[in-house]
Amino acid sequence: MSSAPLFRFGVIADPQYADLEPNLALNRYPANSLVKLREAIEDFNRHDLAFVVTLGDIIDREWKSFDAILPVYEALRHRKHFLLGNHDFAIAPEHLGSVPGRVGMPSAYYDFGYSGYRFIALDGNEISVFAPPEGDLRRQEAKDLMKAMESAGALNGQRWNGAIGDAQYDWFSAKLREAKASGEKVIVLNHYPIFPDNPHNALNSDRMLALLAEHDHVVAYLNGHNHAGNFGVSDGTYFINFMGMVDTEDSNAYAIVDVYGDRLEIIGFGREANRTLALR
Numbered sequence: 001m002s003s004a005p006l007f008r009f010g011v012i013a014d015p016q017y018a019d020l021e022p023n024l025a026l027n028r029y030p031a032n033s034l035v036k037l038r039e040a041i042e043d044f045n046r047h048d049l050a051f052v053v054t055l056g057d058i059i060d061r062e063w064k065s066f067d068a069i070l071p072v073y074e075a076l077r078h079r080k081h082f083l084l085g086n087h088d089f090a091i092a093p094e095h096l097g098s099v100p101g102r103v104g105m106p107s108a109y110y111d112f113g114y115s116g117y118r119f120i121a122l123d124g125n126e127i128s129v130f131a132p133p134e135g136d137l138r139r140q141e142a143k144d145l146m147k148a149m150e151s152a153g154a155l156n157g158q159r160w161n162g163a164i165g166d167a168q169y170d171w172f173s174a175k176l177r178e179a180k181a182s183g184e185k186v187i188v189l190n191h192y193p194i195f196p197d198n199p200h201n202a203l204n205s206d207r208m209l210a211l212l213a214e215h216d217h218v219v220a221y222l223n224g225h226n227h228a229g230n231f232g233v234s235d236g237t238y239f240i241n242f243m244g245m246v247d248t249e250d251s252n253a254y255a256i257v258d259v260y261g262d263r264l265e266i267i268g269f270g271r272e273a274n275r276t277l278a279l280r
Helices: 030-045 065-073 093-102 137-152 166-181 205-213
Strands: 007-012 051-055 080-083 110-114 117-121 185-189 218-223 230-234 237-241 253-259 263-270 275-278
Touching: 007 030, 030 065, 030 253, 051 218, 080 117, 117 166, 166 185, 166 205, 205 230
Parallel strands: 007 051, 051 080, 117 185, 185 218, 218 237
Antiparallel strands: 007 253, 110 117, 230 237, 253 263, 263 275
């Protein structure tokens, strides 16, 4: 086994900060996430990381919550990448179109390269009943999707899930082909899981899973959203659902991923598990 990783990066899922009383039924403590995030960033700053990615649900609700949590990230000495989740849109309607800009994202979905890898960051909220503005056709599309899924007995036809639209799907497909042509391995980032089968999966998880099955250079798919965490392997791709930072009163959850030539090593902190994932 090679002694040093090619590179390392940090992962945070679902800090879901808001100045709220705990939700004891769900064991979520939104106000405590500022302290947990500071702790994670202090830890990340002790390591040589290429970047840190936050897999969505930066806030629990309310536009003003961004004003409290985003300054905490300023202590991070590494490059940072954000994705958005469903809770990031639990805000006043006039702010819905401003969320990507508020957190400094180049756009709602994007990609970047690092050391022979292509990271593809998806906007899983595109087709949903919460992220598009009122009256947008994408809201109706989400309702139609959920209705069809309910009829089919699918677990994940839930109003807290979303899907990527056709244009984004085509972009995603093109990025996968480009990476293949360039000899890059791919890691996909999304707020929503697509495997294993779960009530939190993206509304169009089957379509996305089928697309990934066509590409043997997709190493891993990383997501949050299901705070309990999850893990699966399908067609040679690892599906890693990181645990929600917001859960529990004081135990944290975040990770560092070490990328080697022959494997990924996930180093879990707090409730997050350690994993060694051999690459094909």
